[in-house]
Amino acid sequence: xxxxxxxxxxxxxxxxxxxxxxxxxxxxxxxxxxxxxxxxxxxxxxxxxxxxxxxxxxxxxxxxxxxxxxxxxxxxxxxxxxxxxxxxxxxxxxxxxxxxxxxxxxxxxxxxxxxxxxxxxxxxxxxxxxxxxxxxxxxxxxxxxxxxxxxxxxxxxxxxxxxxxxxxxxxxxxxxxxxxxxxxxxxxxxxxxxxxxxxxxxxxxxxxxxxxxxxxxxxxxxxxxxxxxxxxxxxxxxxxxxxxxxxxxxxxxxxxxxxxxxxxxxxxxxxxxxxxxxxxxxxxxxxxxxxxxxxxxxxxxxxxxxxxxxxxxxxxxxxxxxxxxxx
Amino acid sequence: xxxxxxxxxxxxxxxxxxxxxxxxxxxxxxxxxxxxxxxxxxxxxxxxxxxxxxxxxxxxxxxxxxxxxxxxxxxxxxxxxxxxxxxxxxxxxxxxxxxxxxxxxxxxxxxxxxxxxxxxxxxxxxxxxxxxxxxxxxxxxxxxxxxxxxxxxxxxxxxxxxxxxxxxxxxxxxxxxxxxxxxxxxxxxxxxxxxxxxxxxxxxxxxxxxxxxxxxxxxxxxxxxxxxxxxxxxxxxxxxxxxxxxxxxxxxxxxxxxxxxxxxxxxxxxxxxxxxxxxxxxxxxxxxxxxxxxxxxxxxxxxxxxxxxxxxxxxxxxxxxxxxxxx
Numbered sequence: 315x316x317x318x319x320x321x322x323x324x325x326x327x328x329x330x331x332x333x334x335x336x337x338x339x340x341x342x343x344x345x346x347x348x349x350x351x352x353x354x355x356x357x358x359x360x361x362x363x364x365x366x367x368x369x370x371x372x373x374x375x376x377x378x379x380x381x382x383x384x385x386x387x388x389x390x391x392x393x394x395x396x397x398x399x400x401x402x403x404x405x406x407x408x409x410x411x412x413x414x415x416x417x418x419x420x421x422x423x424x425x426x427x428x429x430x431x432x433x434x435x436x437x438x439x440x441x442x443x444x445x446x447x448x449x450x451x452x453x454x455x456x457x458x459x460x461x462x463x464x465x466x467x468x469x470x471x472x473x474x475x476x477x478x479x480x481x482x483x484x485x486x487x488x489x490x491x492x493x494x495x496x497x498x499x500x501x502x503x504x505x506x507x508x509x510x511x512x513x514x515x516x517x518x519x520x521x522x523x524x525x526x527x528x529x530x531x532x533x534x535x536x537x538x539x540x541x542x543x544x545x546x547x548x549x550x551x552x553x554x555x556x557x558x559x560x561x562x563x564x565x566x567x568x569x570x571x572x573x574x575x576x577x578x579x580x581x582x583x584x585x586x587x588x589x590x591x592x593x594x595x596x597x598x599x600x601x602x603x604x605x606x607x608x609x610x611x612x613x614x615x616x617x618x619x620x621x622x623x624x625x626x627x628x629x630x631x632x633x634x635x636x637x638x639x640x641x
Numbered sequence: 642x643x644x645x646x647x648x649x650x651x652x653x654x655x656x657x658x659x660x661x662x663x664x665x666x667x668x669x670x671x672x673x674x675x676x677x678x679x680x681x682x683x684x685x686x687x688x689x690x691x692x693x694x695x696x697x698x699x700x701x702x703x704x705x706x707x708x709x710x711x712x713x714x715x716x717x718x719x720x721x722x723x724x725x726x727x728x729x730x731x732x733x734x735x736x737x738x739x740x741x742x743x744x745x746x747x748x749x750x751x752x753x754x755x756x757x758x759x760x761x762x763x764x765x766x767x768x769x770x771x772x773x774x775x776x777x778x779x780x781x782x783x784x785x786x787x788x789x790x791x792x793x794x795x796x797x798x799x800x801x802x803x804x805x806x807x808x809x810x811x812x813x814x815x816x817x818x819x820x821x822x823x824x825x826x827x828x829x830x831x832x833x834x835x836x837x838x839x840x841x842x843x844x845x846x847x848x849x850x851x852x853x854x855x856x857x858x859x860x861x862x863x864x865x866x867x868x869x870x871x872x873x874x875x876x877x878x879x880x881x882x883x884x885x886x887x888x889x890x891x892x893x894x895x896x897x898x899x900x901x902x903x904x905x906x907x908x909x910x911x912x913x914x915x916x917x918x919x920x921x922x923x924x925x926x927x928x929x930x931x932x933x934x935x936x937x938x939x940x941x942x943x944x945x946x947x948x949x950x951x952x953x954x955x956x957x958x959x960x961x962x963x964x965x966x967x968x
Contacts, residue, residue: 333901337780358901412964442968450928450955453664574660574685578916589905597899601777621953621963628777636948637739641769
């Protein structure tokens with residue numbers, strides 16, 4: 315019998331989850347839940363769209379609910395609430411608030427006898443896993459994370475809030491020389507500026523003061539002031555044509571030493587090049603939905619993260635086949 | 642209390658395990674076991690060296706035995722035997738015989754109520770894990786594994802068996818153009834020759850026919866005939882000076898597609914650059930020794946592989962700290 319999935323929230327991420335489920339024959343999409351008028355939601359395939367407030371009524375017809383809302387306001391409320399009724403998976407990515415979110419979701423999931431997996435995606439998610447494995451293998455070493463080249467939604471939004479800006483896209487780009495030094499095992503100490511560049515494509519409103527906009531971007535604390543930032547003013551047409559995608563990616567590297575005197579150097583690198591950030595995140599969510607379901611069949615409950623879950627639980631193949639084919 | 646470790650077999654790998662244990666304060670090396678005369682074994686630190694046949698007598702003083710013998714003859718016998726008395730970890734790497742080894746070790750470990758982890762290292766091991774994760778996330782895609790640049794012990798041995806050869810080192814080198822195409826998501830179909838080069842450094846005996854040696858190398862079935870092979874004749878001094886190390890590494894790449902029509906491409910890459918193949922393998926073995934011990938405390942028993950083990954079990958840090966620091 316297929317694993318019955320619900321999607322809670324239908325933006326880019328929810329749409330990505332719908333597409334990912336179509337690639338996994340052991341899963342069945344039962345319904346999409348939305349806070350909007352269900353009539354106005356256009357899904358990729360033929361699937362029921364229901365108002366979000368009736369979700370709990372579907373608890374006997376859905377095994378795992380995949381939450382596709384935002385980390386700022388949606389998930390801190392929705393994940394604990396839905397974990398009372400369903401096994402749940404979310405992509406909560408506010409690193410600093412993970413312990414608090416974990417505690418809230420854990421309490422709810424235990425109350426409901428459900429399995430919850432939080433902070434699933436690529437960072438947190440696959441990058442976290444790689445940091446963990448690399449740290450466990452090379453206790454004496456240094457970690458580096460580079461993001462990009464990719465679109466930062468947060469930085470793009472920050473530019474759009476500047477007066478006179480009609481629209482904007484910001485790319486985070488790792489500095490090649492920093493990557494080279496880290497890959498060579500040189501263990502450099504790097505400032506924010508030495509690790510990433512910020513490139514901005516901005517559409518100014520008619521008559522806006524471009525020099526002021528550029529200055530406000532480059533001097534914006536936290537977002538841009540600590541980085542070398544380039545600003546390009548382009549037309550709305552060019553923005554839509556050339557910068558319509560949501561690519562991202564990045565690299566996690568750990569460089570460490572072994573041997574009687576630390577004489578041997580090792581570099582472990584994990585990297586992602588993603589045409590679509592939300593679709594890749596969605597694909598990770600779907601694999602962990604399978605894992606949540608498997609753990610529930612074993613009678614487990616409570617909140618988990620990617621760090622707690624046996625890798626084999628993500629796969630639709632059985633253990634014998636995995637040992638034969640992938641080990 | 643520290644996890645009490647034994648090392649069974651003391652070659653390059655056993656020495657690497659000894660060094661790795663020194664980097665992990667939650668572990669204590671109790672003894673090294675050898676089939677040689679213990680008096681002749683020189684360890685890095687101050688540790689008891691005992692004859693291998695008395696190992697079972699130490700079963701109350703050692704938690705995890707790390708097996709450091711070879712996959713051809715040692716491990717198929719030793720791992721099942723020792724799994725009756727200890728939690729064990731081995732680096733069995735004969736891919737085709739893993740199912741058989743798994744079954745033998747599982748039976749013994751269950752008989753003894755012990756946890757066994759087999760096929761730990763980088764391939765099988767970390768590469769297997771990365772194949773599994775990437776396959777689960779991108780069900781529609783293609784896998785590639787490249788090895789090197791690194792020393793292949795098997796290929797070096799094959800050259801040494803040719804008449805007139807005094808010593809030899811063989812490097813396996815991935816073909817740059819193949820790597821480029823795979824990284825670009827071009828999904829090429831690659832023959833053995835298109836994926837790897839083989840470079841050989843050979844010391845010929847005085848008066849040996851070098852042309853014949855070179856021909857025998859290049860035409861050797863399985864080992865060299867299917868590859869572009871380069872042979873350099875050098876002096877014994879140069880071999881020792883320039884080719885004394887045991888570096889290795891490689892790259893696992895999965896390239897796949899997502900989206901309503903498969904319109905978005907993603908490339909997941911994991912790569913290793915290792916100055917010392919045995920020391921890195923040893924570091925992985927030690928992390929999984931910790932995991933085996935943790936699982937035993939939960940009352941688990943039987944044979945496991947890296948695919949079955951929750952990542953957090955590899956780390957000396959507790960779950961709260963891992964969520965705070967690495968997630």
